[in-house]
Amino acid sequence: MSTAPDNGMGRREALRRISAGTGGAALGAAGGAAFGTGAAGAACAPAGSQAPLDPGHRFRAMLAGGDPVICPGAFDIISARLIVEMGFKTLLLGGSAGSAANFGVPDYGLASITELIEMAARIADSVPVPVFADADDGGGSPLAVARAIRGYERAGLAAVMVEDHVQAKHLGEGGVLVETSYMQDKIRAAVDARRGGMMLVARCDSVSIGQSEAEATERGAAYVEAGADLLFFAGLPPESMGRVSEACGRPAIASVHDTPMATLRENNVPLVLYAGQMLRLALGAMRQGLQDIHDGATWPGYADRALPGDVYQNLIRSPQWREDARRYNLVDESGRQVRG
Numbered sequence: 001m002s003t004a005p006d007n008g009m010g011r012r013e014a015l016r017r018i019s020a021g022t023g024g025a026a027l028g029a030a031g032g033a034a035f036g037t038g039a040a041g042a043a044c045a046p047a048g049s050q051a052p053l054d055p056g057h058r059f060r061a062m063l064a065g066g067d068p069v070i071c072p073g074a075f076d077i078i079s080a081r082l083i084v085e086m087g088f089k090t091l092l093l094g095g096s097a098g099s100a101a102n103f104g105v106p107d108y109g110l111a112s113i114t115e116l117i118e119m120a121a122r123i124a125d126s127v128p129v130p131v132f133a134d135a136d137d138g139g140g141s142p143l144a145v146a147r148a149i150r151g152y153e154r155a156g157l158a159a160v161m162v163e164d165h166v167q168a169k170h171l172g173e174g175g176v177l178v179e180t181s182y183m184q185d186k187i188r189a190a191v192d193a194r195r196g197g198m199m200l201v202a203r204c205d206s207v208s209i210g211q212s213e214a215e216a217t218e219r220g221a222a223y224v225e226a227g228a229d230l231l232f233f234a235g236l237p238p239e240s241m242g243r244v245s246e247a248c249g250r251p252a253i254a255s256v257h258d259t260p261m262a263t264l265r266e267n268n269v270p271l272v273l274y275a276g277q278m279l280r281l282a283l284g285a286m287r288q289g290l291q292d293i294h295d296g297a298t299w300p301g302y303a304d305r306a307l308p309g310d311v312y313q314n315l316i317r318s319p320q321w322r323e324d325a326r327r328y329n330l331v332d333e334s335g336r337q338v339r340g
Helices: 011-020 023-030 032-037 055-063 077-085 095-103 113-124 142-154 180-193 213-226 238-248 261-266 277-294 299-305 309-315 318-327
Strands: 069-074 091-093 131-134 159-163 199-204 230-233 252-255 271-274
Touching: 055 199, 069 077, 069 277, 077 091, 077 113, 077 277, 077 309, 091 113, 095 113, 095 131, 095 277, 113 131, 113 142, 142 159, 142 180, 159 180, 180 199, 180 213, 199 213, 213 230, 213 238, 230 238, 238 252, 238 261, 277 299, 309 318
Parallel strands: 069 091, 069 271, 091 131, 131 159, 159 199, 199 230, 230 252, 252 271
Antiparallel strands: none
């Protein structure tokens, strides 16, 4: 069995300090000192002098670099490859964008954990960078979470996020969270099931359903006690993340729209998610193109806004497939297909 990390501060003490406004500064060497060594602190640093090559340890080393890492959200293989093509070092498969693009449904907990793992596996297999996946509630019970974690590890994921929101979710104002102790058991099950360096991110929805920052902090500290490597507080302003994450003893990642990078850096945010923006950008561009076509435009009227043909061919790996076709004698040296 795994041993839950001890950050030197119980949940009630975390609650007292955040309510008093002292935050993690009062932690001293017990936990806050880790934040002085980089954005992600000790929780993200790889064990040993050389990080192993598995995706999880690569991801940990990346987050320990000191500056917030930008993590755009992919929704299929092509979008994931485009993110890498544009120079980003990691990417997210979010539950919302993945469910929308692959199944045409909202983020109401409608995609099964098996479907989420399958989507993540396809993307992780198609790009050379560490992939972070949203696992919703991990499939339900602690037993289901353990099985899901093994599936994500086999799929080559670098990090997985499990939330405390009851499924179904996001159906109206407010929401329902599982009991803190139940979420702790789910995190412990994930820690016990994990065999490699894959990071475990615990999502806390307290603030997003109308609870206080103090209540979110109490939950976050409990999730750290159970073994979470990172925290994500849905709805918490980035300006509060440094204080809350230090009180909990682990870094908090952020999903942002317009927060300056300086603010994220000041609050020791190691990872910055742009979860659903890429899908909306893609759909917006497609919608405009369709409108142009509907209004009578021909290709020269909108080609300048389309992805260049050579970039598209590279994204679907046409050059590699053509090279393999020559290697296996389907195409001769002149490029003429001779076999099928």
